[in-house]
Structures are given as C-alpha cells and as structure tokens.
Amino acid sequence: MRDSRILSTLKERRLPPVAAKSTPQLVFDACQTGVMLRAVLYVETVIGAALLYVTSDAVDWLLGVALITAAALPATLMWLVLGCSLKHLLGRLPLGWQVAAGVVLGALAGLFACGLMAWLDLVGMFRPGAQAPWLASAVTGMLLAAGLVAGMAWRVRGRTPAATAARLVELQSRIRPHFLFNTLNSAIALVRDEPAKAERVLEDLSDLFRHALSERQDATTLGAELELARRYLDIEQVRFGRRLRVEWSLDERVSGARVPPMILQPLVENAVKHGVEPSPSGAQIRVSTQLRNQSALIKVTNTVPAGQGKSGHGIALGNVRDRLRLLYDLEGGFRTALVKDVYQARIQVPMPKK
Structure with a gap:
C-alpha cells in the first residue's frame, strides 16, 4: 500500500506505567473553536429572541439585531479572549470558582457592550431618548455567561461516563472469548x-x-x-x-x-x-x-x-x-x-x- 510519505519508524520500548493522579479539571475552557462558535450563536439567538418582545415588524427586528450585535459581538469575543488567556490560572481553581470567574467576566463583558452602545449612540438610534442600560447589561452578561459556563461544565462532566462506557464496549469487543482462547x-x-x-x-x-x-x-x-x-x-x-x-x-x-x-x-x-x-x-x-x-x-x-x-x-x-x-x-x-x-x-x- 502507498501512503503520502515514508516516515520514521517508532522504536520498540516498554509501555510506561499508568500513573494515577488527581488534578483539577478545567471547565471554563474558551480556547476551543467549537466553544467560540457556540458562544456567538448562543448570544445571537438570545438577542434575536429577546427583540421579538419589543419590535413590531421584521424590519424593526432586523435593525435591532444589527444594532445590538454591533456591541454584543465584540463583548462576546472579549469574554472568550479573557477566558482563553486565563485558561491555565482558572484550571487550578475548584469548579465553583471557575463558574464564578466566568460569570464575573460576563458582567464585565456586559458593561463593555453597554459602553460601546453609549459611545456609538446605538441606544438612541434604537430607542430615542433612552439612557444606557448599565445595570441591565451587566445582569444580562452574567446570565449569558452563566449559561455558557454551565454548558461547558455539562460537557466536561459528560466525558467521564461516556469514556467509561466506550471503554467497556471496546473491552467486550477486544477481549472476545475466541481472541483470548x-x-x-x-x-x-x-x-x-x-x-x-x-x-x-x-x-x-x-x-x-x-x-x-x-x-x-x-x-x-x-x-x-x-x-x-x-x-x-x-x-x-x-x-x-x-x-x-x-x-x-x-x-x-x-x-x-x-x-x-x-x-x-x-x-x-x-x-x-x-x-x-x-x-x-x-x-x-x-x-x-x-x-x-x-x-x-x-x-x-x-x-x-x-x-x-x-x-x-x-x-x-x-x-x-x-x-x-x-x-x-x-x-x-x-x-x-x-x-x-x-x-x-x-x-x-x-x-x-x-
């Protein structure tokens, strides 16, 4: 059989012993591409659903989504960048502290989004005369971040039973009676x-x-x-x-x-x-x-x-x-x-x- 390249041959060596060690499990990992895509889609979905309550037609809804996205998207990316940059530090913290850190960063991201809206006068364009919703933005950022971190925690917790079940199925296939005999x-x-x-x-x-x-x-x-x-x-x-x-x-x-x-x-x-x-x-x-x-x-x-x-x-x-x-x-x-x-x-x- 032909392959793309002829590569070096692995030298024979004994398998290293399996070392059992307990290390904190990283939950708040925002560096993965899938997490980034899901975070952006999650925030955009929430924005679109929330604007359905305050808009009267499709044009107003699209305008609202565009205006809020102009501030929410940079804030979401900031939350992801900060979470990715602090990955190693957060990985040493217990689960509860990782969730708390994600929520606090969410509040900061919400305030950042509100600041962008105030600086670009997006609030006035969408609702003339309205004041910048600082408190609402911070609370919204916290809730969105809590949802994202909860999803990450659920995913990490799902690894262990899924990996164990996969190992058991593989074990049944691998150590078949006829193979053993x-x-x-x-x-x-x-x-x-x-x-x-x-x-x-x-x-x-x-x-x-x-x-x-x-x-x-x-x-x-x-x-x-x-x-x-x-x-x-x-x-x-x-x-x-x-x-x-x-x-x-x-x-x-x-x-x-x-x-x-x-x-x-x-x-x-x-x-x-x-x-x-x-x-x-x-x-x-x-x-x-x-x-x-x-x-x-x-x-x-x-x-x-x-x-x-x-x-x-x-x-x-x-x-x-x-x-x-x-x-x-x-x-x-x-x-x-x-x-x-x-x-x-x-x-x-x-x-x-x-």
Missing part, C-alpha cells in the same frame, strides 16, 4: 518449541488487559497508544503468521499528541477482523502518523477481500468518533473510506501548544 492456544503451542516467544505473547496479552482495566485520565499520548497497538498486532502475528503483514510508518514528532485512551485498539482490531480473517491470502495493514499543519494525522489502512467491503454494526467506529468529539470538539476529526478494496480510518487531533 486463540492467544492462549498459540502460547501453549509455543511453550515446548519456542518458550521465549510464548512468554512474549503472554506478556503482550497481560499488557492489553492491564491497560484496558486500569483507571486513566481523559487523554494519553499517541506514542503509548501506538505501542499498545503494536503489542496487539504482535499477538495476532503469532496466530496468522504470513497472512498478517504489518507496515509501520511513524513520525516521532507527533508521539506526544494527546488522544483518548484505547483509541487505536478498535481500529487495528477491525483491520484484522475484516481484512485478515476472511481472506485466505491474508491482508496488509499499515499504521502511519505524520505532522501536518500543527495537527497529528493517524491512519490505519488495510486491504480487504475483493467485493466484500466492510461489515459489522460500526459500534467501535462510533465510539472512536464520539470520544474524539468529547475530547477535542470541532478541532478533532475522524473519517473512514473504502476505495478499491483498501479501507482507511483517519484520526486528526491538534498538537499540544508549547
């Missing part, structure tokens, strides 16, 4: 003639169980995930022999990218299940990574028997997509494609900022 049978067959190889198979199987059952944070490094995928494919290599042909083309520059735990496991499993198992001649699996525009691209590509395509319910792929969305929102991506009996799953995640 086949691995143990392969090890038993090797004990007499190749005891060292049998020991390596059992060690790899033990690592798979240990990492599947261990408690983890929301994210791990791509390098650790690649090593875990390598161990799984090493086990299957013993079972399938020459039918399983694996190629690695990895870029060390992206090994520090953050990804959800066990995110590659269902992809390499699918490659074995749908590529190698149904084909008498086996299949070729290619795992590649590369750095592109400050993003890490991870591709798992495999050949499939002619005319068979991909079967199954897509549960594992749906879990991959959902977990990436929970971790990175719109900044992460997951795509699959089948072209001329070659199937590819591609993950894209942003690189950590230095």
Whole structure:
C-alpha cells in the first residue's frame, strides 16, 4: 500500500506505567473553536429572541439585531479572549470558582457592550431618548455567561461516563472469548518449541488487559497508544503468521499528541477482523502518523477481500468518533473510506501548544 510519505519508524520500548493522579479539571475552557462558535450563536439567538418582545415588524427586528450585535459581538469575543488567556490560572481553581470567574467576566463583558452602545449612540438610534442600560447589561452578561459556563461544565462532566462506557464496549469487543482462547492456544503451542516467544505473547496479552482495566485520565499520548497497538498486532502475528503483514510508518514528532485512551485498539482490531480473517491470502495493514499543519494525522489502512467491503454494526467506529468529539470538539476529526478494496480510518487531533 502507498501512503503520502515514508516516515520514521517508532522504536520498540516498554509501555510506561499508568500513573494515577488527581488534578483539577478545567471547565471554563474558551480556547476551543467549537466553544467560540457556540458562544456567538448562543448570544445571537438570545438577542434575536429577546427583540421579538419589543419590535413590531421584521424590519424593526432586523435593525435591532444589527444594532445590538454591533456591541454584543465584540463583548462576546472579549469574554472568550479573557477566558482563553486565563485558561491555565482558572484550571487550578475548584469548579465553583471557575463558574464564578466566568460569570464575573460576563458582567464585565456586559458593561463593555453597554459602553460601546453609549459611545456609538446605538441606544438612541434604537430607542430615542433612552439612557444606557448599565445595570441591565451587566445582569444580562452574567446570565449569558452563566449559561455558557454551565454548558461547558455539562460537557466536561459528560466525558467521564461516556469514556467509561466506550471503554467497556471496546473491552467486550477486544477481549472476545475466541481472541483470548486463540492467544492462549498459540502460547501453549509455543511453550515446548519456542518458550521465549510464548512468554512474549503472554506478556503482550497481560499488557492489553492491564491497560484496558486500569483507571486513566481523559487523554494519553499517541506514542503509548501506538505501542499498545503494536503489542496487539504482535499477538495476532503469532496466530496468522504470513497472512498478517504489518507496515509501520511513524513520525516521532507527533508521539506526544494527546488522544483518548484505547483509541487505536478498535481500529487495528477491525483491520484484522475484516481484512485478515476472511481472506485466505491474508491482508496488509499499515499504521502511519505524520505532522501536518500543527495537527497529528493517524491512519490505519488495510486491504480487504475483493467485493466484500466492510461489515459489522460500526459500534467501535462510533465510539472512536464520539470520544474524539468529547475530547477535542470541532478541532478533532475522524473519517473512514473504502476505495478499491483498501479501507482507511483517519484520526486528526491538534498538537499540544508549547
């Protein structure tokens, strides 16, 4: 199989031990693109709904939306910029203090919007003779900010149960009885003639169980995930022999990218299940990574028997997509494609900022 580039090969190394540590969870994270888009749409929706109460026709409503947006949009962007700039400081605070900080910044944004309206005389254009609503603007900013921060908190709280449920489903798929039995049978067959190889198979199987059952944070490094995928494919290599042909083309520059735990496991499993198992001649699996525009691209590509395509319910792929969305929102991506009996799953995640 051909790929866009031939990249460096990842060196063999032992998986690092999983360290359990408790750190404050960042809720008020305004740096993500999805959060910014939702914040602007949320504020504009509230403005449009509120103006329905005080306008008589569509022209007045459109004029009101335009005038208030001229002040509300810069204020919203200011709230997002301040929240993003204070991200690391806020991340060290308890949840309650993060919410309070977001609400206070919302009040400041409301006052900023009111100041813009007074400076541009937008209040007089919309309601002649009216005074600048300072108190109302501050309260409105606080309420809007409270809604936005509550949405962020709900999203963060949804990560843990969703990730746990995804891990359980993946665990049921990964440690299937026939996979476990086949691995143990392969090890038993090797004990007499190749005891060292049998020991390596059992060690790899033990690592798979240990990492599947261990408690983890929301994210791990791509390098650790690649090593875990390598161990799984090493086990299957013993079972399938020459039918399983694996190629690695990895870029060390992206090994520090953050990804959800066990995110590659269902992809390499699918490659074995749908590529190698149904084909008498086996299949070729290619795992590649590369750095592109400050993003890490991870591709798992495999050949499939002619005319068979991909079967199954897509549960594992749906879990991959959902977990990436929970971790990175719109900044992460997951795509699959089948072209001329070659199937590819591609993950894209942003690189950590230095």
